[in-house]
Amino acid sequence: MSEQLPVVVIGAGPVGLAAAAHAVERGLPVTVLERGSGPGAAVREWGHVRLFSMWRDLVDPAAERLLTPTGWTRPDDARYPTGAEWVEDYLAPLAAALGERVRFDAEVVGVSRRGRDRLVDAGRAESPFTVRVRTGGGEERLLARAVVDASGTWVAPNPLGGDGLPAIGETAAAERITYRIPDLSDPATRERYAGRRTAVVGRGHSALTALVALAELAETAPGTRAVWVLRRGEIGDAFGGGEADQLAARGALGLRARAAVEAGSIEVVTGFRTTEVRRDGDGVVLVDESGRALEAAGVVALTGFRPDLSWLSEIRLGLDPALQAPVKLAPLIDPNVHSCGTVYPHGAAELAHPEPGFFLAGMKSYGRAPTFLALTGFEQARSVVAEIAGDHESAARVELTLPETGVCGGSGLFDDPDSTAEGGCCGGGAPQVVELGQPSLSS
Known part of the structure; x- marks a missing residue:
C-alpha cells in the first residue's frame, strides 16, 4: 500500500x-x-x-x-x-x-x-x-x-539579540523592526526611511544591500542616515576584497558599501551585541551588553x-x-x-x-x-x-559540477541586471541564492 x-x-x-x-x-x-x-x-x-x-x-x-x-x-x-x-x-x-x-x-x-x-x-x-x-x-x-x-x-529570521534569543523588549517593539531588506522602490516603504536614522544590524550581503540602498536614498532625501551595527569588534573582511575578491558578488557590493562608509553616508558601530530594545517616542533605543545605547527611528535586522x-x-x-x-x-x-x-x-x-x-x-x-x-x-x-x-x-552518484566561472556575480541590488562580474561565488552571512541576511530559500 x-x-x-x-x-x-x-x-x-x-x-x-x-x-x-x-x-x-x-x-x-x-x-x-x-x-x-x-x-x-x-x-x-x-x-x-x-x-x-x-x-x-x-x-x-x-x-x-x-x-x-x-x-x-x-x-x-x-x-x-x-x-x-x-x-x-x-x-x-x-x-x-x-x-x-x-x-x-x-x-x-x-x-x-x-x-x-x-x-x-x-x-x-x-x-x-x-x-x-x-x-x-x-x-x-x-x-x-x-x-x-x-x-x-x-x-524564521534570527532575532536582534546577540545571544540568539530575542532581545528584551524586541517583541514589544516589533512594529519598528524589520527582518527583511526594505523595498525602497515602494513609496510607502521609502517614506518610512527617508529623512530618518536607521540601524542596520548584520554583516552579510543582506546588510550591505540595505546599507547601500539607504545611502543612495540619502542622496535625494536629506536627513536619511544609516548606522551599520556589527557584533564583531571590527569590520574585518565584511567588504570582501574589492576587485581582487575571488567572491565577485561580495567584492562588487562591498566596494559600494565601502565607498558609502568612507563618504560618511554610513556610520559604523562595532562590538555591539544587543541585549535590550527600548521604545523611545517615535523610535527605539538599542542597548548592548556594556550598557551602550544607540538611538534610531527603526531597525533593519539582517542577522540570518x-x-x-x-x-x-x-x-x-x-x-x-x-x-x-x-x-x-x-x-x-x-x-x-x-x-x-x-x-x-x-x-x-x-x-x-x-x-x-x-x-x-x-x-x-x-x-x-x-x-x-x-x-x-x-x-x-x-x-x-x-x-x-x-x-x-x-x-x-554526484551529478553536479559547479561552473569554473563561479555560480554568482550579480549585484544583489535593485538596478544592475547586466552585471558581468566573474569568478567565485557568494559568501557571507545569508542564504546564497540571494543574500538575505533563504534568498533563498522557501526556498
Whole structure:
C-alpha cells in the first residue's frame, strides 16, 4: 500500500518544485503542499532584490524537461533575475505544469508516522507518514510514502539579540523592526526611511544591500542616515576584497558599501551585541551588553535565518548540535570552513535522518549555515527522489559540477541586471541564492 501513496513535498519554492518535477519524471505520485497562496511565496517577498546567480544556475534540469513541452521559453542564461522574475518566468510556469499536484494555502503543522509517536520502534519504518495540513476548510491528514521538507527558513529570521534569543523588549517593539531588506522602490516603504536614522544590524550581503540602498536614498532625501551595527569588534573582511575578491558578488557590493562608509553616508558601530530594545517616542533605543545605547527611528535586522523544527517534533531527526543541519552534511557546509563554492555536492546519503524516508532539502537542510546555492538544492532534489524511487545507484552518484566561472556575480541590488562580474561565488552571512541576511530559500 505504501508504494501507492504519494511523496509529499513541503514547500512550493525552487527546491520543492524541483523535487516534484523529478518525482513526476520517475513516475512517482507526488503532492506539494505550500502554505502561501502561490508558488515561490517566500521568493516573492524579496522579489525586489536581484539574485547573485544567473539564469544558467537557476533552472533545475528535470523541471526544464517538464516545462519544454508546454511551450515555455528558457530565459537568457547570462542574465541575473530579480526574485520576482524568478517566480514569474520559472516557478509559476513550473507550478502550472505540475497542475493539481501542487496545493496552495495548505500549511503543514505536523509530520509523524501513522499510529506511532517518536517513541515507538515496532513497525515504524513500515508505517506510512502522516502529514497534518491546515487549510481554509479546517485540518486534514494525508498519508505519504516519503516526505521531503523543502519549506525553507524564510519564516524564521534570527532575532536582534546577540545571544540568539530575542532581545528584551524586541517583541514589544516589533512594529519598528524589520527582518527583511526594505523595498525602497515602494513609496510607502521609502517614506518610512527617508529623512530618518536607521540601524542596520548584520554583516552579510543582506546588510550591505540595505546599507547601500539607504545611502543612495540619502542622496535625494536629506536627513536619511544609516548606522551599520556589527557584533564583531571590527569590520574585518565584511567588504570582501574589492576587485581582487575571488567572491565577485561580495567584492562588487562591498566596494559600494565601502565607498558609502568612507563618504560618511554610513556610520559604523562595532562590538555591539544587543541585549535590550527600548521604545523611545517615535523610535527605539538599542542597548548592548556594556550598557551602550544607540538611538534610531527603526531597525533593519539582517542577522540570518534558522530552521523551524517545531512541527517536526514527532520525527526522529539527526541534526548537528551547532548548525541544526543533518549530521553528515554539517561538516561539508560549516561556514567557518566553507563558502558556497567549496561545498561538496551532496545528496540523499548526507541528507538522511534516523527516520527512514524523511529528508530535509533546500535551505532548511543547511540549518543555520548561510552558504546555500540553488544548484546545490537541485542536486539534493535529484538524489533524494532517486533514493525514494529505489534507484540507490543514481542517488549515490554526484551529478553536479559547479561552473569554473563561479555560480554568482550579480549585484544583489535593485538596478544592475547586466552585471558581468566573474569568478567565485557568494559568501557571507545569508542564504546564497540571494543574500538575505533563504534568498533563498522557501526556498
